[in-house]
Amino acid sequence: MAYYSFAYFNNKPTVTINGHVFEVDVAEEADDIERGLSGRKDLADDQAMLFIFPRKQELAFWMHGMNFNVDLLWIDGNKVLDYEKNMPAPGDNTAIRDLPRFFPSQPVDKVLEIKAGLIDLLGIKIGDSVDINID
Structure with missing residues (x-):
């Protein structure tokens, strides 16, 4: 008789804040950064989009196509x-x-x-530690 053991390894990148683990899609390239979450229907409580930039910079984010x-964490x-809490999705006809x-x-x-709403729900505050695992 043979026994088989299967292990499931989730290699999806993660970000952990206040003990809450988010599986993240990572945007590092210009096209991915511009697209972000545009066109998606929703986001689960354990999903997020992580934008990584090569250096510290002043950024402007918008909600085009959302x-x-x-909620957005700088x-x-x-x-x-x-x-930023509860950044509103624009109407379909917003230029x-x-x-x-x-x-x-x-x-x-x-x-x-x-x-939206998770900053308050999870008690996220300025100065909280962010553990990023993208390997």
């Missing part, structure tokens, strides 16, 4: 620097020039978009 609201190194832009209070090198 179908749902998000990350400096491995700390939450600032955040790009009319979209609001969102800016961090200081240059950052990473941004994490999560489901």
Whole structure:
């Protein structure tokens, strides 16, 4: 008689904040950064989009093509620097020039978009540690 053991390894990149693990899609290339979560229907509580930039910079984020609201975390190194709560998805007919832009209070090198409401639900605060595992 033979016995087989199967192990399931999830190699999806993760970000952990306050003990909550998010499986992330990583955007590092210009096209991926511009597209972000545009066109998606929704985001689960354990899903996120991590934007990684080659250096700290002043960034502007918008909600072009978004179908749902998000919370956004501005990350400096491995700390939450600032955040935006409940960034609203625009209407279908909103021109790009009319979209609001969102800016961090200081240059950052990473941004994490999560489901709207999770900043409050998880008690995320400025200065919280961010553990990023993208290997």
